[in-house]
Structures are given as C-alpha cells and as structure tokens.
Amino acid sequence: MAQQAFKVASQEVTTYINRYWKYSPSPLSIRQLMDFGRTATSQDSYRYLRCELPIRLAHIMKELHHLPNILMEMPSVQTLNGWYSQSLSELIEFREKNADNDSDCMVDKFTDLIHNINQRHSTVIETMAKGIMELKTVVKNHSLDHSSLQYFLDRFYINRTSMRLLITQHLTLFGDEEPFKRHIGCINPNCSVMKIVESAAEDASSLCDQYYMAAPKVEIEEHNAAGNLSPVTICYIPSQLHYMVFELLKNSMRATVEKHIEGYSELPPIKVIITAGKEDIVIRVVDRGGGVPLNKLDVVFSYMYSTAPDPQQSLFDAERSESISPMAGYGYGLPLSRLYARYLNGDLKLSPLEGYGMDAYIYLKRFSVNANEVIPVFSEAATQRYKFGNLSGDWTCPQ
C-alpha cells in the first residue's frame, strides 16, 4: 500500500518533470540580478521565481533519473530524490493553483514555501556525498564510471547553487533574512578584491596556526591594468569569493607547512597577485608547498576520491567553512570552489610544479554583465554524454 502511494507520487512527479523540462532555464547575469534586486517588487520576484524554479528543478531531476540504477537505489540518494520530488510538487501545485493570484498574501505564502525548500535542501551536498560512499561499499571502485559521475555531480551542485542563490536573493530582499550593508541581496556591487583576499588570508592563517602552531606569510600584490592603478573592485557574491580564496590559501598553507615541517622559521611565503584586465579579474595564488604530479589533478578535483563530509555535521555552502578536520587534504572544498567560479562564467585552475609548489588561479569576469549564470540544461548533448561518456580508446593509453 505504501509502495502503491509512492508509485502514484512518482508518476505525478514524472508528469511534472516532463511538463517543465520542456522549458529552457533563463539564466541571469550578476548585473541582471542586481538591477532586479534594486528595482523589482516582491510580486515581480514571485512571478519570476514561480516560473524559473520548477524549470531548473525539472532539468536536474530529469538528469538525476539518468543516473545508474544502482546509485539511485542508495538510501541517501533515495532521500535526496524524495526532497527534490516534494519541492517540485509543492512549487508546481502552488503555481498551478494560484496561477493568476499575485496578492501580497500569496507572495508571503510563496516566500514561506521557498524558505522551507531552502531548509529542506540545506544538506544536499553532504547527503549526495554519503550516497556516493554507500555506492562505494557495494560496488568496487574501479567499476564505477567516474567520469560520468563527476560530470553529473558538477552539474547537480551547480544547479543547486543557482537555485539557492535565486531563493536567497528573494528571502534577503523580501523575507526575514538579515540583509548585509550596501549589498543587493547577497551581491556586493563594489567588492574590494584585496579586502576579501586579506580576510580569507587572516581566516586561513588563524586556522593553520591553531592546527600547526605556525603559518606562512601571505604577500598580496595588486595590478589594475584597467583602471588607472585604482584598487580592483568587482560586483560579486562576496561569500562565494571568500570561500574560493580561503580554500586555495588553506591548501597552500597546509602544503607549505607540511613540506617545510623541519624548519618552521623559514616557511616560504604564499604570494598572491590580483590583476584586472579589460575582461578578466584574476587572483593567482603561488606557493612552495611541493605541488602534486600533473596526473593527480583529476583526483584533486574529484568528488569520488574525497573524504565524504558528514551530513550530520558540516555544511558546504559558501557562507560557512568546513567543520571537520579543517586543514584536511583535498576534500570537497576545491571542486566546489571551481563550481562557484564556473557558475558565474569564470574558472579555477591549478598548475602544479611537482616537488616545488602549486600555482592556482581564480578567473572572474570583470563586468557583472558578463558574469552570467552557467547552469546545466538536460539536452541531447547531456544524454549522449551519459551514453558514451565512458567510451575510452580514441587515444592509446599511457601504460
């Protein structure tokens, strides 16, 4: 009987997915989000979100259902699927029941609804990570199609990041969430990149110092080729930028201390340079912590090789830092940082010099009008990717 009810619910959700997946998501640029935040009423925001959220949900759920059955059967993935189904159903029922009703009362109800959705999904990353761990206990590691899983997880987490941003913007602007000074929702139109790097360096230093009783210095330089040598500023989500820089500095500090553990007094400094050109703002972090071999980079960015975070304890959203073993080796912090960069049309890249050090780069779009959301679309290309992604052999493999 319970199973029967589950099936009916599933069928209903499948109908919803197929109905909303036909629409394309409407990604916004940081500029649009900011303009919208400055001028839109709560009704405008409500009308945009009640269309957009189900579409983004439907796209990622369509993709979730392309995961190998064996992963879908893992208890944690079932839990996740339940959350996504419930949220999609609630949003669509709300939308279809109240199609023409824009009253303030309706907006308030919607605001409550998406507040609850945000709460429900707060441990999605940890829960999916647990699902991967569950999978690894039943399937041998080497028989997993790592490349397709990595492809899926990158998309799944970016989709989540995008939905949380849209919801948090609404809640900060029109709900009970506390706004930041001079911010438009979560966006600061005039982030000082230097200040964010300094604050991330302070946080990383203090953590490193607690853990190792020592921390390398961080030397920061700034070169603004675009703006008359004035300080480099950017319209961005400061919490995400802080998360990325903190992650790189934390890794650099750990590597530096561990490589030079015999001679604490002479820890080579970490050198950060902030540059601004006509299109890009780049933050380069150079350390002498010994790097990794080039062919380990995939592992460094992999969700599958990482120590899974514990759903009971830690949260991975940009506003919080990892809570377990804060100076631990490469975990989820690096792949998630790269997602944040890519989500707004930037990137995060690493160039190791094995035995010497690591050069890390955060690429950001200088202009908010180019910092577009880049979010997954479930399409023919994605289907082909899942179908043929694990085909290897168009090159001879290195032995």
Added chain:
Amino acid sequence: MAQQAFKVASQEVTTYINRYWKYSPSPLSIRQLMDFGRTATSQDSYRYLRCELPIRLAHIMKELHHLPNILMEMPSVQTLNGWYSQSLSELIEFREKNADNDSDCMVDKFTDLIHNINQRHSTVIETMAKGIMELKTVVKNHSLDHSSLQYFLDRFYINRTSMRLLITQHLTLFGDEEPFKRHIGCINPNCSVMKIVESAAEDASSLCDQYYMAAPKVEIEEHNAAGNLSPVTICYIPSQLHYMVFELLKNSMRATVEKHIEGYSELPPIKVIITAGKEDIVIRVVDRGGGVPLNKLDVVFSYMYSTAPDPQQSLFDAERSESISPMAGYGYGLPLSRLYARYLNGDLKLSPLEGYGMDAYIYLKRFSVNANEVIPVFSEAATQRYKFGNLSGDWTCPQ
C-alpha cells in the same frame, strides 16, 4: 578513364585501410625506443616498422575519411589524401610481396621506401593548413564545426609526428642520415634541460633583437627536488623540446616588447623555472607581456584562426623554426608545441593574467619509461565524437 583508374586505386586503398585498421597500434615509450635503438639490428627495425607503419597510417586514413565531404573535396586535402594512399599502398605491397624476406637487400629497399615517404610527407602540415584556408573561402567561418576540426587536426598531426619519429629513428640508425653525438637516433638519453632552455632563449633573443632592436632578459632558475640538487636531465628528443621552449619564449618576448614598447630600457625579464619532482619535469615561463583574456585561449591554440603557413616555404617540424614572419602572433607554433608535449604523455598549458602577463607550463614525464607515445586510435569513441561533437547545449551559454 583517368577517373576509373582513380576509383580502382581508391577501392584498393580502402581494402588496405580496412584490413590494417583492425590491428591496434603499438605505441612505444622513449625508453623502449632507446633500448631498441641501442640493441636492435636493422632487420629488427625493418620487421617492426613494416607492421607498425601501415597500421598507424590505416587508423588516421580511416579518420580522414570521416571528415566532412566538403573538406575532403578541397584540392589540398585531395593532394594529401593522394600522398597517404600512395604511401599506404607502397608499404603494404612491399610487406605482402616480401612477407618472409628479411635479407639485407630487402632492408635496404625498405629503408629507401620510407626515406621517400618521409620526403613525400614533408609538407603535410602546410598542405593541410592550405586545405583549411581553401575551405574557409567556400564556407562561412561560423558554419564550420571548429571543435571537430580541431579534434581531427590534433590527431592527424600527432599521428604524423609519431610516424616521422619512427621513420627518422630507422634512417638515423641504419640509413644515410647523419647521427648526432651521444644520441640514440633522435633521442638524447641525457638532455640537460637548462642547456636547452638557454639555447632556445639565445635563439629567441637574437630573433627578437633583429625584429624589434630589443629583447627582454631571460632569468632561468632550476630546482631539482628529486636528485640532490643536481642539474635536471631528461631522456628526450631535444629538437622537440627546443621547439616548444623556443615557441614559448618567442611569444613571451614579443608580448613583452609590444606591451612595453614605450620604454625599451625597462623591459621586465622573462622568468623561467625548471623543476623536477618524482614524476614530472616542469618548465614554467612567466612573462609580463599583458597576457590574453581567458576566453581567448581556445583561439590561441586553434588551427582554424591561425595564419596558415605557406606550403612552398616553411616547414613545421621540430628541427626547423618557422621561416615567415618569425615573430608573428599566435600561429601554428603553439598548438604544435602542445602536440609535441602531449605526444609523449606530457602537456603544455597556459594561464593568462589579462593586462599583466602570461604563465606557460611545459609538462614532461621525468622517466623515459612513462614518456609513452600517446597516439590516436580510430574507434567507437572517435566515431561518436565526430557524430555528436558539435552538439552543444548541455549548459546554458554565456550571452
């Protein structure tokens, strides 16, 4: 009648391709090439090559025939196809006629045959580049599937590099080609990386000086984490390594001079660091020449946007440098340098800091046993790549 003859020849070649494509190529590591060069007789080499060359040819010709018809119809691509067909036919006829004959006389005839093949194919890169130019005059640039063409050309040129190396090894060891001192064929078992960088820097400097009447200094540092601070050496093909380093330094010098053209006396130096770890040797070239925006990197490595070299004049093989406009902007030098690195299981990467400078990295395998040939195999994965490679839309595009 002529057309009839052409068709018969084509049919015969198709049969050959389909017969030999069924075998997998046997890639070698630099170590194997060296050991083989040290101990093998000319008969051993003959027996290996008369099997291996037709297989490598068949794989790339199978792929050539997957090119869009419109490219295959270009006069220069027809010429190329003719060369490849002739070489395959000659090799296979020779092989099948003389299957069990290893006499010295047969080896000499084979040595002559592959010498002629090497000559015939000497302008393959320029001729293919001309074919692309021809294509661009008949097809609008935007309607070309750049990604599939780039995929093909990378594979086509690596295949050629691999065959030329095998042939040149044989000719240097057993033919009339002049051997280098202390080399095994084209391989130097003890290349000093520093000496190659110094010599490439000298060459680039003198070219830059001729062209601009000024050249930035090159500062070279070496860090050998693996070998007790001794100089970094590698078993490699010095001509290819010189080609790559020269290309990077030439680009860095041009960028530096052009950015600082107003103040020649203060050209910021180019900083090269050579590092060796347990697995990798890395050469990092850092300049302050203003870099490029991140989203222009594809263009920098693209064969389609480059100024095509002239088949009548220049040659792109590692042993020679470009002859036309030697300080020209990004041409074929950079994508070909990346191919050389990737061919032996390494890589070449660029990290630009737009408005400031460029960081370039050459990655090499420290041990010759890991420096395996990585060569294209025509397989299901490649077929799918051509079929679906131009599918876009698994992400929302930045506007």
